Amino acid sequence: MSQETQRPVGIVGAGVMGAGIAQCVAQAGHPVVVVDPSREALDGARRRVADGLRLSRLLHGSRGGTAPAPGTDPAALIRWTTDYGDLDTAWFVVECGPERTDVKERIFEQLDKACPEDTVFATNTSAIPVDRLAARTRRPGQVLGMHFMNPAPLKDTVEVVRGPRTGEAALRQAERLLELTGKKGIHVSDGPGFVTNRVLMLTCNEAAQVVQEGTADARTVDRIFRDCFGHPMGPLETGDLIGWDVIVDTLHVLREHTGDPKFTPCDLLVGMVERGETGRKAGRGFFTHTAAGARGGAR
Template sequence: MTGVGIVGAGTMGVGVAQCAAEAGHQVVVVDSDPAALAAGPVRLRDGIRMSRLLGRTPLEPKGAAERVRWVRDPAELHEAGFVVECVRERIPVKEAVLRRLDEVCPPETVFASCTSAVPITLLASYTNRPDRVIGTHFMNPAPLKDAVEVIRSPLTGAETLRRTTELLGTMGKEAIVVGDAPGFVSNRVLMATVNDAARVVQEGTADAAAVDRIFQECFGHAMGPLRTADLIGLDTVVDSLHVLLECTGDKGFEPCELLAELVAEGRTGRKSGRGFHTYRTIQAGNPVPLHNLSRGA
């Protein structure tokens, strides 16, 4: 078995594919959406160029991009030794993908989920290899982050953890290993914070810029919670909140009205150009903030 498989050619899937390709791995990206497959190679080359501009990789875009194949059929992953699932944060979608992967991949293949909140124990139950299922929660943008939240369920085998940390090491990523729970560490805390920060804007206490400045200038955060939410994608935030609500029963994870409204309007953050803040795109898709959202402030 050789190579790394990626399921999902969205922002995260392309970012993880870039990390693997720049590390020298042969990569196969699977997505059933022709539009996503068509856009993937362009976004990959743009990402590699950006990494070069930032001094994070010496590779020419063409070199890494040639190590990536783009296909529609998951059966193309029949030789992959490691598969990273990067599909939408909805439990039925992930279940369908994992059941299909379990059919087409060798028993030794490790399945790593880039889930934002779904417990790994639940995802493992959709396969016949629970000891080879693990969480690899890459943060966005994956090529620019130095660490990955790795989630080991009680069923995850020691060899699976070793292979995962070894693969991440080839990408220059530090594996921060945590136990299994809804939202793990990062999103159990972050999603609640984003939801409450959105409520602050919704209620007119402050606009989005003021909320983010409090966290940046008073707490020393690199970005405030709402600019972070824009970077993640507000649709992904809402999906993650629904997962946390379902898995914990905590009503505090019910997405606030403002978040739901923004997603319904197509204002999903940086990828759409508008979210809590408004962005313009320059230099290989790197968004720059222009305005921020205010509700009655």
């Protein structure tokens, strides 16, 4: 067993994405340390991973990811902690904290202090330029973006972002993590929103604006994308899955880093987030959702 297979992968942030990525790594039989300052978030993530592993066993790994080996318990490979110091042996860390530039900058400063010199850091940011976060460390050559898709256990492709200072060795370590979790990477250069969210965030915002203006209701907007364009999901169902709080934060980041007012979130979205109607994780966004994932009435 190589040194890397004994050393854990660190995940910072135990929200929707952190839990999903932790599940992917543990399912591959590899140890994981998940850090979050919120005990409530850690408990929620533990439950989400347990549900995800049950689903994965039912699907026998047929929809992406590695199926847990029979008789093994991937959940036992995950250590849940509030202490960054527990990352002291991690060979690779995926940062999944909130989409706020100042919060992520502080996280990277903490990671730089807590982790060994050779640890590679990947940010799962939706839009913050990788080099902005790399600048908060003494190892900018060991920082890159790995933008996993949601739900991480079911999506086999990751947008890999190479910052202007990201080195070849860091990219090779990222490739190891992808191989381990049965995923492939598509490589892009650094910039606000990279490719995915430079385009998707505007689409989600405009779809909400169309509802706000009364041109069509949410169900009709999404039906246009499914029936006319053949998309598997419309932009409003996609936004419910991502979380409108994450989308509003990402639009602010895009506006901050491009200076372009086209990334201003529409009033309808801002109001929904203020009321806690953030989508699937809250049970209500443009659609209503049950714990089993069923979709109900639209706005």
